[in-house]
Amino acid sequence: MAGFGIYIHWPFCKAKCPYCDFNSHVRHEAVDHLRFARALARELAWLAGEAPRREVTSIFLGGGTPSLMPPAAVTHVLDAVAALWPVAGNCEVTLEANPTSAEAEHFRGYRTAGVNRLSVGVQSLREDDLKALGRQHSPKEAIAAFRLAARVFPRVSFDLIYARPGQTVAQWRDELSHALSEQEGHMSLYQLTIEEGTRFFDLEQQGKLVIPDDDRAAELYAVTQELTARAGIPAYEISNHAGAGHECRHNLTYWRYEPYAGAGAGAHSRLEAGADRRAIAMERHPETWLAQVEARGHGVVDDQRVTPAEQATEYLLMGLRLAEGIDIARHETLAGRGFDPLRLAGLQGLGLIEATRQRLAATPRGRRVLNGIIRELNS
Secondary structure (H helix, E strand, O other): OOOOEEEEEEOEEOOOOOOOOOOOEEOOOOOOHHHHHHHHHHHHHHHHHHOOOOOEEEEEEEEOOHHHOOHHHHHHHHHHHHHHOOEEEEEEEEEEEOOOHHHHOOHHHHHHHOOOEEEEEEEOOOHHHHHHOOOOOOHHHHHHHHHHHHHHOOEEEEEEEEOOOOOOHHHHHHHHHHHHHHOOOEEEEEEOOOOOOOHHHHHHHOOOOOOOOHHHHHHHHHHHHHHHHHOOOOEEEOOEEEOOOOOOHHHHHHHOOOOEEEEOOOOEEEEEEOOEEEEEEEOOOHHHHHHHHHHHOOOEEEEEEEOHHHHHHHHHHHHOOEOOOEEHHHHHHHHOOOOOHHHHHHHHHOOOEEEOOOEEEEOOOHHHHHHHHHHHHHO
16 A cells, blocks of 8 residues: 655744755744644644545654754644544654754654654764854764764664765765764765755855866765665665665655645645645745634645646656656556657666666666656656
8 A cells, every 4th residue: 555644844943054945934033833833733634634544654844943843842743643644553753853962952852752763964074064054063963963863763864965065075985984884774965956046046156156066976976876885775766875674764655656745834745636636735934824724724825636647747757766766557557658668778778777567767877867867758
C-alpha cells in the first residue's frame, strides 16, 4: 500500500538566511506558539475530512525553524494527527532543527512528544562560511548538538550545503570527511543554488558573490559521491545519502509520488481524487493564514485538479531524482502512452539512463542533467 505523509509547516525563524527562499518569516514580537499549534490542529482536521481513513506512515515538521517550537506545541500537533487518522506503528516523525545550544535544549522534549527522527541543519563546519550563510551557530556547537541528537533520537540526519562561494575541492573533501566521521546513517548534502528574491541573488547580480562555476560544481559533486559511497551511505536521491534502512521515509513519499497532506502557512498537499489528484496550497503569510484558519477551518488559497497526464509529468520529475527511478508501467498508465523507444535508446547510449522492462532510472551522470532528460522523455 502507498504511503501517506503529513507535512507540518512552522514558518518562523530567528533570522532570514541570505540563501533561503522558503516560506520563512522573522518576527520581532513573541509568537503565540500554542495559538499557531491549535490552528495547525484545526487545519489538520479539515484535511482529514478531505483524505479520511488513510494510515499515516510519516510526519515531517519543516519550516522555517520548527526547533523554535516549544515541545508542548509539538505535542499538541502530533496528538491532533493521531486523533484524526490511524498512525502506523512504525511511523517516521521528523523535525528539522538548528544546532544552536538554545534549540538543542528542546531535543528531549521533542522525543517525549513523539519525534523519532531529527534533521540537523549543520550546513557547514567552517566558521567563516557559517557566518556568510547567516547561521547562528559555530562548528563546535553544531557537532555538540548533533551528538546530543544522536543520543536522544533513534535516527538523525547530518545536513550540509556545499558549492559555497570560494569553496575548493580540497576544502570540501576535508569538511565532508569530518562530517562523515560524525554521521549516523543519513546525510542531506545540498549544492548551493542562488534563488531570486534572496539576499544572495542581489549580491550575485551586483557581482559581489561568486559561486563555483559548473565545472567546479561537477568536481564537488563527484567528490561527494565518492566519499559518501566509500563511507557506506551512497546517494539514494540527488542530494540525499543513506545506509540501508536510514532513508527518509517522508521524503520518499514525495519522490515516489505518493499522497500527502500539508498544514500550515504555505503548505501544499497532493490528495487522491479518483483518477485525478488535488493540488492544494495554503495561504503563505503566517498571520493571514492564522486568521483564515480560525475563521473557516483552513487557509486554502488554491485547490486544483491534476489530471493523469499531468501526474505522469510530476511522477517523472520526482521519481527520476531517486536512484531506484520510476515504475514504467505506472508512468504509462498515467500518461496514456509509453516512452519513445528511440529517445530511450539515445539517452542510454549517452550513459544518462538505465532501463529494464519494469523500471527507468537516471544514472549518476544523468542525475546531473535531469531537466534535459525529462524534456527529452516528454517530447
